[in-house]
Amino acid sequence: MNVLIVYAHPEPRSLNGSLKDFSVKRLQDAGHTVQVSDLYAMNWKASLDADDSLAHRAGERFDPSRASKHAFENGLQSADIAAEQAKLKWADAVILQFPLWWFTMPAILKGWVERVYAYGFAYGVGEHSDARWGDRYGEGMFAGKRAMLVVTTGGWESHYSARGINGPIDDVLFPIQHGVLYYPGFDVLPPFVVYRTSRVDEAKYLDVREALGERLDTLWNTAPIPFRPQNGGAYRIPELTLKDDIAAGREGLGVHVE
Amino acid sequence: MNVLIVYAHPEPRSLNGSLKDFSVKRLQDAGHTVQVSDLYAMNWKASLDADDSLAHRAGERFDPSRASKHAFENGLQSADIAAEQAKLKWADAVILQFPLWWFTMPAILKGWVERVYAYGFAYGVGEHSDARWGDRYGEGMFAGKRAMLVVTTGGWESHYSARGINGPIDDVLFPIQHGVLYYPGFDVLPPFVVYRTSRVDEAKYLDVREALGERLDTLWNTAPIPFRPQNGGAYRIPELTLKDDIAAGREGLGVHVE
Numbered sequence: 375m376n377v378l379i380v381y382a383h384p385e386p387r388s389l390n391g392s393l394k395d396f397s398v399k400r401l402q403d404a405g406h407t408v409q410v411s412d413l414y415a416m417n418w419k420a421s422l423d424a425d426d427s428l429a430h431r432a433g434e435r436f437d438p439s440r441a442s443k444h445a446f447e448n449g450l451q452s453a454d455i456a457a458e459q460a461k462l463k464w465a466d467a468v469i470l471q472f473p474l475w476w477f478t479m480p481a482i483l484k485g486w487v488e489r490v491y492a493y494g495f496a497y498g499v500g501e502h503s504d505a506r507w508g509d510r511y512g513e514g515m516f517a518g519k520r521a522m523l524v525v526t527t528g529g530w531e532s533h534y535s536a537r538g539i540n541g542p543i544d545d546v547l548f549p550i551q552h553g554v555l556y557y558p559g560f561d562v563l564p565p566f567v568v569y570r571t572s573r574v575d576e577a578k579y580l581d582v583r584e585a586l587g588e589r590l591d592t593l594w595n596t597a598p599i600p601f602r603p604q605n606g607g608a609y610r611i612p613e614l615t616l617k618d619d620i621a622a623g624r625e626g627l628g629v630h631v632e
Numbered sequence: 633m634n635v636l637i638v639y640a641h642p643e644p645r646s647l648n649g650s651l652k653d654f655s656v657k658r659l660q661d662a663g664h665t666v667q668v669s670d671l672y673a674m675n676w677k678a679s680l681d682a683d684d685s686l687a688h689r690a691g692e693r694f695d696p697s698r699a700s701k702h703a704f705e706n707g708l709q710s711a712d713i714a715a716e717q718a719k720l721k722w723a724d725a726v727i728l729q730f731p732l733w734w735f736t737m738p739a740i741l742k743g744w745v746e747r748v749y750a751y752g753f754a755y756g757v758g759e760h761s762d763a764r765w766g767d768r769y770g771e772g773m774f775a776g777k778r779a780m781l782v783v784t785t786g787g788w789e790s791h792y793s794a795r796g797i798n799g800p801i802d803d804v805l806f807p808i809q810h811g812v813l814y815y816p817g818f819d820v821l822p823p824f825v826v827y828r829t830s831r832v833d834e835a836k837y838l839d840v841r842e843a844l845g846e847r848l849d850t851l852w853n854t855a856p857i858p859f860r861p862q863n864g865g866a867y868r869i870p871e872l873t874l875k876d877d878i879a880a881g882r883e884g885l886g887v888h889v890e
Contacts, residue, residue, distance in 0.1 A: 384681045385694040420678035421740040422733075423642045436643040438731075439786075473696075475680075477811035478736055481743030482679040487734050511797060528697075532871040536883040539769060539862055539872040541806060545885050549804060553735035604797055613790040614797040625794040626884045627803050 375594065377401050378465035380411045382472040382483035389571055389579070390526055394471055396583055397524070400590045409461055413482045419454065420485030426452045443493035451492065458490040462516065467593055468560065470550070471524040473571075477546055487554055496558040507611050511552075512603030514559035520593060521560035523547060523567075524586065531569040543567055548627045552601055561598035563589075600632040633852065635659050636723035638669045640730040640741035647829055647837070648784055652729055654841055655782070658848045667719055671740045677712065678743030684710045701751035709750065716748040720774070725851055726818065728808070729782040731829075735804055745812055754816040765869050769810075770861030772817035778851060779818035781805060781825075782844065789827040801825055806885045810859055819856035821847075858890040 379397060383390035394410065401408045411418075424436040427445035445451045451459075462468065472479045479487075491497060496516075500509030509515075525547070527534070534543040544551075547565055555562045566589050568574065568582050589596070602608045608620045621629040637655060641648035652668065659666050669676075682694040685703035703709045709717075720726065730737045737745075749755065754774075758767030767775075783805070785792070792801040802809075805823055813820045824847050826832065826840050847854070860866045866878045879887040 384679075384696065387693050388695075414679070414681065418679075420743060421642075421672070421676075422738065423672065435645050437646075438642065476742070476745050476749065477807035478742070480680065481739045481746055484734070484736070484742050485678060485739030488739055491734065530870070530872070532873055535873055537874040537879075537887060539867055539874075539888065540811070541885045541888070542883065545803065546807060546811075548799060549735035549807070553798070553804075609797055612788070614788070615790055615793055616795040616797075621795075625800065626886065627799045628884065629795060630797065630799070 375406050375466040376464050377406050377408045377467045377469065377593075378411065378461050379408065379469045379471060380413065380483065380486060382413045382470075382480045382486075384414045386415075389568070389574055390471065390473055392579075393524065393526075393568075393583070393586060397469065397471070397586065397590055400587050404591065409464070411458060411461065411486070413486055416454075418482055418486060419452075419489070420482045422485065422488040426455060426489055428452065439493050439498070443498060446492040446494045452489075455489050455492065458486065459492070459495060462490070465519060467520040467522070468516075469522050469524055470555075472526075474525050474527040474529075474546075477540065479550060491554075491558065499558075502612070504611060506605045507614060509559070510557050510604060512556060512559065512601065513605060514557070516555075517559035519560055520563060520598070521555045522563040522589070522593070523550065523555075523565040525565055526568045526571050528571050529569060534567075534569070545627050551599065552627075552630060556599075556601045562601065563593070563596050563598055602630055602632055633664050633724040634722050635664050635666045635725045635727065635851075636669065636719050637666065637727045637729060638671065638741065638744060640671045640728075640738045640744075642672045644673075647826070647832055648729065648731055650837070651782065651784075651826075651841070651844060655727065655729070655844065655848055658845050662849065667722070669716060669719065669744070671744055674712075676740055676744060677710075677747070678740045680743065680746040684713060684747055686710065697751050697756070701756060704750040704752045710747075713747050713750065716744065717750070717753060720748070723777060725778040725780070726774075727780050727782055728813075730784075732783050732785040732787075732804075735798065737808060749812075749816065757816075760870070762869060764863045765872060767817070768815050768862060770814060770817065770859065771863060772815070774813075775817035777818055778821060778856070779813045780821040780847070780851070781808065781813075781823040783823055784826045784829050786829050787827060789825075792825075792827070803885050809857065810885075810888060814857075814859045820859065821851070821854050821856055860888050860890055 381394045424430040427441045428450040533540045551562045639652045682688040685699045686708040791798045809820045
């Protein structure tokens with residue numbers, strides 16, 4: 375199988391760097407083909423702007439969605455964007471690996487999402503009707519592919535527990551797992567999270583590596599998070615609110631998981 | 633009063649650009665002093681890296697937190713970072729204004745947070761003991777200052793309602809409002825959100841402006857979101873989980889609001 379690792383850490387000799395190298399080897403040893411988008415090493419351009427389209431003329435008003443659509447449809451995207459899209463199409467599974475900075479992904483990775491997720495590619499796909507609201511949330515370009523987050527954080531596991539002060543890790547990661555990955559169709563596996571990174575000594579590191587190895591070995595048969603498909607009947611269209619009989623009486627992010 | 637608007641949109645002739653200009657004038661007309669950090673216009677460097685510290689030596693291993701701490705303590709931060717920190721210290725209120733891209737702030741603004749929020753400035757402050765876990769979540773450098781998000785999104789309000797598919801807007805914004813703003817001590821006002829931006833015609837625009845004007849006029853007396861202070865007795869230390877008698881039996885992000 376083909377695995378794309380999109381990796382965002384500025385220091386190769388970090389815990390993240392070691393885990394990324396480990397993942398590449400583990401996957402290759404199992405017979406998979408691996409590509410790594412090492413965003414810092416690539417000096418990835420983080421900020422979405424008018425230069426992302428080769429068609430942009432100086433002084434012209436820039437509408438991000440419209441420009442993205444036009445560039446994507448007409449082969450006028452910046453080359454770095456098109457290259458990442460090709461990797462995504464090639465991949466059977468995608469791993470986003472990053473340290474949790476201020477409760478979400480680093481800016482450089484957010485900028486990868488913004489620029490690579492073109493209109494017509496990762497959003498703005500499919501028909502809108504009484505029965506469907508585009509190909510999204512369970513459908514879309516990446517349907518049939520798997521995705522997983524590999525995340526490190528300085529905080530303790532309890533800080534991210536159900537009643538922990540940072541918010542439950544599933545809720546903190548919801549905008550990424552549901553919003554960035556499930557939206558364009560990925561099956562999203564439970565995240566692999568390393569907590570309290572300052573306390574990862576040699577013994578703990580070996581445990582972490584072992585646990586990550588397990589997750590990589592089972593990438594193809596781990597059950598995805600059962601997010602509810604948008605067009606599967608659970609949501610009113612076009613309001614996109616859950617129907618009353620689904621997760622009746624409940625609210626919050628968790629209701630979008632079966 | 634002094635107001636800092638940190639603004640992230642690439643096109644001045646956008647809805648965001650118009651609302652930003654409107655806000656500046658409205659606040660100035662009311663006698664306030666306004667500074668704008670127009671991140672795209674400033675060509676803000678989005679990616680946190682070793683170059684953010686003037687002390688970094690080529691080839692040296694880069695630890696983001698340690699480097700940030702050392703540079704902050706020794707006056708060795710990149711000049712753009714120090715300038716933004718000075719604006720934050722100057723401000724009585726801070727407005728972050730941005731389009732919601734993939735369910736959070738644009739990369740360029742995320743990179744502003746990562747780089748400006750130095751160790752010793754916005755985190756890593758205060759003592760750790762049996763009774764306190766640093767000056768954070770209600771305490772810290774920005775205690776006594778107010779903050780508010782001004783956000784635009786293409787999605788419908790119902791999509792961000794309590795049972796809407798994108799998640800309730802308060803939950804979607806939690807990592808920013810609680811994690812980026814309340815963490816270093818800001819009093820966080822309810823967000824000002826413009827939904828379904830593609831349908832904002834001239835009449836609707838005037839309504840939006842009017843409503844935003846109201847919020848700016850009441851910036852100093854609107855009640856903040858009552859997030860629970862970390863060191864106020866509601867949380868176990870150091871687990872940082874809510875004590876059993878607080879929001880008893882409840883889970884999720886909402887439990888951190890009184």
